[in-house]
Amino acid sequence: MIRTAATLGSALLLLGLSGCTVYSGAVNTFGPDKPVSDVAANTDGELLLSKEPPPFCPAPVAAADDFDKVDKAMPAAPIYKLVYFKFDSDELTEQSRRDAEEIYQEVLKREAPEVLVTGHTDTSGSAALNDALSKRRAEAVREDLIEIGVDADTIRTYYKGESEPLIDTGDGVKELRNRRVEINVR
């Protein structure tokens, strides 16, 4: 939109400079200050300058206010945030608890919000246990969202266990950055 405005601005400037405007004494900085030709004094007939824009000038493509209503209808950009969990737990770390609260508030601000919640674990422990743990983490975030008033039908949860680590550690490694839930607000 900024680019559109800039293009329109320079187009208008260009039109002004090239004389592609209907005659107006107020904006005519280059020509005479009234719409009367010097030739008029030497001719018998009446001579008036045209008040129509010159025929070779391009018609304006779109006025800026054509897009005012469109811009207001543009949905907010989706948010992707990670929150982290204590070891072998579905309890958020202190910092992530605060981050999560901020994200939850953002959900409440949106029109027709949807939230996609995806749970992950680190590679410590068996794959089966980690599947269950990642599910519990996603469910914990889901419960928080429902508690603050988000419609349960608009929340979708997924769980990936240890299968998609953020940090590649190899198996059997405790890694905070892998013990996470991705919250996608849309």
Next chain:
Amino acid sequence: MHSAQKICLLLAMILAPSFAMAEPIATIKKLSGEVSIVRKNETHAATLGDRIHEQDSISTGNQGSIGILFDDDTRIAVGPNSKLSLADYSYDPRNHKGGLDLKVSEGTVSVIAGKVAQGNPEALSVATPASAITVSGNAFSIKVDNPTKEGNAQ
């Protein structure tokens, strides 16, 4: 295999692609004024939060506007007195590949490209009655006048 099973299988094979083409692909996030959705020749009023399907058509009234968010995070906003069709959409969340073809027959539309355009600058295309545009930028707006309407006569 029984002949009844064969018929069922045949029907499933014939019908499956047509079901696949009408998949939900986006959600209505902003709505004001009169906006209708045409799906399989049936027109109904748009509702905030509803899903939009591939091949749906959208038309807005005098005061109508609508904003929708596609599954790949592409966003479009449609102004008053507009008509467009979501002719083709595909998106694979695993590799972010896909594309969106919009057909705008009249009105004002703004688009902010999502993930489908990240790896493939030709993923977004817009067709108007006058031309087809492949969009390589991240965001753009277009206005299409309807030449058949009064006031826009040739």
